[in-house]
Amino acid sequence: MRKSLIGILLLSIVIIGIALPIGFSAQSNSKVISYGETTYNNQEYKSIVDNFFNQQSGVDVKNVESKIITAGEVNKVASKFTQKTYTSDQIFSSALVDLSDQGNIKVTVDKSKITTITADMYISALKSAGINHGHVYVTSPITATGESALTGIMNSYEAATDVTIPENVKQAANNEIYTESEVVQKDNVSAQDLNKLVDDVKVTVQNNNITDHRTIVNIIENYTVNNNIHLSNSSIENLATSIGGVQSVQGDVKNYSNQVTQIVGDNASGFSLDGILSKLGL
Numbered sequence: 001m002r003k004s005l006i007g008i009l010l011l012s013i014v015i016i017g018i019a020l021p022i023g024f025s026a027q028s029n030s031k032v033i034s035y036g037e038t039t040y041n042n043q044e045y046k047s048i049v050d051n052f053f054n055q056q057s058g059v060d061v062k063n064v065e066s067k068i069i070t071a072g073e074v075n076k077v078a079s080k081f082t083q084k085t086y087t088s089d090q091i092f093s094s095a096l097v098d099l100s101d102q103g104n105i106k107v108t109v110d111k112s113k114i115t116t117i118t119a120d121m122y123i124s125a126l127k128s129a130g131i132n133h134g135h136v137y138v139t140s141p142i143t144a145t146g147e148s149a150l151t152g153i154m155n156s157y158e159a160a161t162d163v164t165i166p167e168n169v170k171q172a173a174n175n176e177i178y179t180e181s182e183v184v185q186k187d188n189v190s191a192q193d194l195n196k197l198v199d200d201v202k203v204t205v206q207n208n209n210i211t212d213h214r215t216i217v218n219i220i221e222n223y224t225v226n227n228n229i230h231l232s233n234s235s236i237e238n239l240a241t242s243i244g245g246v247q248s249v250q251g252d253v254k255n256y257s258n259q260v261t262q263i264v265g266d267n268a269s270g271f272s273l274d275g276i277l278s279k280l281g282l
Helices: 002-019 022-029 043-057 071-078 119-128 149-161 167-187 191-207 213-226 233-248 250-264 273-279
Strands: 031-036 065-069 094-098 106-109 135-139
Touching (some): 031 149, 043 094, 043 135, 094 149, 106 119, 119 191, 135 149, 167 191, 191 233, 233 250
Antiparallel strands (some): 094 135
C-alpha cells in the first residue's frame, strides 16, 4: 500500500513539475551574477569580485549564469535622473542574486568597496520594485558608489525568474537609489538616517495612498524636524518626487510581485517527498 501510494505521489510530482510555469525551471538557474562591464573585461578585477561572491555566499561562481551590465544600460537609466554619464571603463559594481536562499529579501554589501549605497538602501529599492525574495551580494573590485548596481540586480532577477520587471517600476526603483545617493553626498546626511526617513515616509504614503507632491513634501519636512535631520529644500523636493514615483507604480509593482511569488513561492527549495509523506502521516 505504502509503495503504491509513493508511486502515485511521485507521478503526481512529475505531473506538477511539467505543469509549472516555465520560469519555475529557474530553480536550476536560481543564481545569476551581473558583472559591470569594466570588471568583466579585466581578469584581475573579475577574480576579486568572484572571490567575494565565493567567500560570502559559498556559491561556486563557475557554475553560475552571468550577465554583463554595460555603460549604455546604466546611462539609459541614470540619464533620466542625474546628469551623470558613464563610459565603458567606469562600470565596476557587480552583484550575485541567489533565489535559493529563502525568506525575506537580504542584501550583503562589500562595505570596503561600496562607498555610498547601503544594504538597507538596496533592500528598500528592491521592495519598491516588488522584489521580496532571495539574497543579493554586491561588490566592486575598486571603490564605487554602488548606485549602478541596481540595474544589474534587477536584470539578474529577470534572468532567474523569467519574469520581466515593468519599465516604469525599474525607473521608480532606480530613481530612489540615485536620489538617495545624491542626497547622502550633497547634504552629508548619514545613509542610515536617510534610508530610515525614506522607508518611514513610503509607509505613510502607501498606507494613506498619497499621491500629491506637496503633501509628500510636508511629510518629509515634518520627519526631518522631528528627527533632527538637516536636508536642503532641493533634496526634500527630489525625495518627494522619488517617493511619489514609487507610489504611482504600486499597481504594476503588485502585479509583478504576484507573478514572481507564483514562480518562486514562499519556499523555492523544491519538493520533498519525505516532507509530503510526513504530512500525510506515512
